[in-house]
Amino acid sequence: MVLVYAESPKGQFKKAAFEAVTYGKKIGDAMGKPCVALVIGNAENAGQLGVYGASQVVQANGAFENFDSQIFSEVIASVAKQMGAEVVVVNHSSSGKSLLGRIAVKLEAGSVSGVNTMPTLDGGFKVKKNVFSGKAIAQYEIKTPVKVLSLMGNSFPPVASGADVAVQALDITAPAARITVKAVETVDGTVPLPEAELVVSAGRGMKGPENWGIIEDLANVVGATTACSRPVADTGWRPHHEHVGQTGVAIRPNLYFAIGISGAIQHLAGVNSSKVIVVINKDPEAPFFKAADYGVCADLFDVVPRLTEAFKKFKAEN
Amino acid sequence: MKLLVCVTQTPETTTTPSFSADNTEFNTAGVNYIMNPYDEWYALVRALELKEAAGGSVSIVNVGPGTNDTVIRKGLAIGADDATRINAEPKSAMYVAKQIAEFAKAGGYDVIFLGKESIDYNGAEVGSMLAEYLDMPFVSFGTKLEMNGNTATINRDIEGGEEVVEVATPFVISAAKGLAEQRIPNMRGIMMAKRKPLNVVEPVAFDDPAVVVSYDLPNAKSAVKMVDPENMDELVRLLHEEAKII
Numbered sequence A: 001m002v003l004v005y006a007e008s009p010k011g012q013f014k015k016a017a018f019e020a021v022t023y024g025k026k027i028g029d030a031m032g033k034p035c036v037a038l039v040i041g042n043a044e045n046a047g048q049l050g051v052y053g054a055s056q057v058v059q060a061n062g063a064f065e066n067f068d069s070q071i072f073s074e075v076i077a078s079v080a081k082q083m084g085a086e087v088v089v090v091n092h093s094s095s096g097k098s099l100l101g102r103i104a105v106k107l108e109a110g111s112v113s114g115v116n117t118m119p120t121l122d123g124g125f126k127v128k129k130n131v132f133s134g135k136a137i138a139q140y141e142i143k144t145p146v147k148v149l150s151l152m153g154n155s156f157p158p159v160a161s162g163a164d165v166a167v168q169a170l171d172i173t174a175p176a177a178r179i180t181v182k183a184v185e186t187v188d189g190t191v192p193l194p195e196a197e198l199v200v201s202a203g204r205g206m207k208g209p210e211n212w213g214i215i216e217d218l219a220n221v222v223g224a225t226t227a228c229s230r231p232v233a234d235t236g237w238r239p240h241h242e243h244v245g246q247t248g249v250a251i252r253p254n255l256y257f258a259i260g261i262s263g264a265i266q267h268l269a270g271v272n273s274s275k276v277i278v279v280i281n282k283d284p285e286a287p288f289f290k291a292a293d294y295g296v297c298a299d300l301f302d303v304v305p306r307l308t309e310a311f312k313k314f315k316a317e318n
Numbered sequence B: 001m002k003l004l005v006c007v008t009q010t011p012e013t014t015t016t017p018s019f020s021a022d023n024t025e026f027n028t029a030g031v032n033y034i035m036n037p038y039d040e041w042y043a044l045v046r047a048l049e050l051k052e053a054a055g056g057s058v059s060i061v062n063v064g065p066g067t068n069d070t071v072i073r074k075g076l077a078i079g080a081d082d083a084t085r086i087n088a089e090p091k092s093a094m095y096v097a098k099q100i101a102e103f104a105k106a107g108g109y110d111v112i113f114l115g116k117e118s119i120d121y122n123g124a125e126v127g128s129m130l131a132e133y134l135d136m137p138f139v140s141f142g143t144k145l146e147m148n149g150n151t152a153t154i155n156r157d158i159e160g161g162e163e164v165v166e167v168a169t170p171f172v173i174s175a176a177k178g179l180a181e182q183r184i185p186n187m188r189g190i191m192m193a194k195r196k197p198l199n200v201v202e203p204v205a206f207d208d209p210a211v212v213v214s215y216d217l218p219n220a221k222s223a224v225k226m227v228d229p230e231n232m233d234e235l236v237r238l239l240h241e242e243a244k245i246i
């Protein structure tokens, strides 16, 4: 059996949960085993996970409002044991990353974090992930009977293959938390970078923070999340959480606009898994052009507003 | 306060990885190594700041072979008091976590720091495994840490924002950008580091549950298609019709 922990932050599933269930279902199909989704705490219509392939949904009801890896991993590992899970899947998200290792230790299971391909099952359980921040790919073999995986975002688009299923309630008293959550602040309205499918990113070529209006305009029209290069975040032109690259956030959107970014190896490392890369740079020798699918060699201050207009026109016509 | 910082060694960030002919080994020839930036810039420095404010000690632990001593000495030069190297060639995150847990369990550490992930295998697994072995709370991706007696207030990165949590010692924290500012070791630090203890201990037996069996390089990009800067409608058309991305 494949057990998938479906995250429901603030009681809502996001795309990540559907991706994880879709992935779990595919692994289950390959193994000839069912995929069971586990929900911890509140979730609006947990039964909808059936649409993405869960044959059963188990929901731990209890006081699980705040995330604590100690408590959540205990629930996941005990359900995995009870139901005899052979594979446990979580998201490679801020909570999934702090659960993976704990679940693996509890189940004495081998784990691989940030997987982005289907495992192969012939001659051992093998699965791939990006290493060296996307500069290479490693294939791991998990040798233990139970396997624990965290799934990289934007690797398996959710596939609707079934219908809502009944939710089985699991009455678990949440153990007392040792971590108290005092405040949660999330920016609503924009898709967080690790989940974003469209990203508009800018670098030092912008000259100063006062010029970011054209980047935000483009991002708004495209419906993209904004990002930046490291020096831009280091000098405080943009907030730290926008910093992408080897020492920032690693992303794999469908479309990445790199505007006024030279394309240093440490920057490319975090973004080269993007499906399509568009580079706007006035220097024809900028290394980023070698990693790009489409390039525009020109002054960004001329081109970006023009591109925004072109997108507006396209949106109006389509 | 007794503080422990777990550090690892990674290839320098400009490294272009290459592999043996059968794609099973990472080629180490000509590769320069550094201390993992998250360990050095944020985890270690925040530990040192806490010690400077409230007293105590900062120890470094690394699981690795003798060739890691240069990187460990750098940690001592930045200001750690002593270091321990667990003499092994680690092949999995769980192996590393197990070794550090065995070393740390009787150490009475109040806070155990590590970087949010290593920049080579990008696993982010050791922290949560270590916390599990030691039965401690784990706060990942800390960007701010203030201590008030035995209670810590920590800001941590979550998807699209941040969370503020409170936790009592002992606990494990993984450090993200913002937790501290990088420190460059000075001459005095480098001289003093030579006399600081670097203990070597042998590992406990533990089988790797998951190991890398082969490597690959990503598919090379086909040549870039240049678009006329005067014709941005054309770029939008290509993204729509050719790349089918919008």
Ligand SMILES: Cc1cc2nc3c(=O)[nH]c(=O)nc-3n(C[C@H](O)[C@H](O)[C@H](O)COP(=O)(O)OP(=O)(O)OC[C@H]3O[C@@H](n4cnc5c(N)ncnc54)[C@H](O)[C@@H]3O)c2cc1C
Pocket (backbone or CB within 6 Å): A202, A203, A204, A205, A206, A228, A229, A230, A231, A232, A243, A244, A245, A246, A247, A248, A259, A260, A261, A262, A263, A264, A265, A266, A267, A270, A280, A281, A282, A283, A286, A298, A299, A300, A301, B013, B037
């Ligand atoms: C250990 C380490 C880790 C690092 N990690 C990261 C990381 O995670 N992420 C990261 O981004 N960097 C990282 N770096 C830094 C990296 O090496 C580069 O210094 C950085 O990416 C450069 O940022 P940039 O491209 O914005 O600036 P620059 O290199 O200064 O490039 C600016 C670009 O803008 C172009 N430009 C200027 N004006 C215009 C204009 N008017 N119109 C069009 N184009 C214009 C220029 O031609 C140039 O190509 C790291 C470095 C080290 C040593």
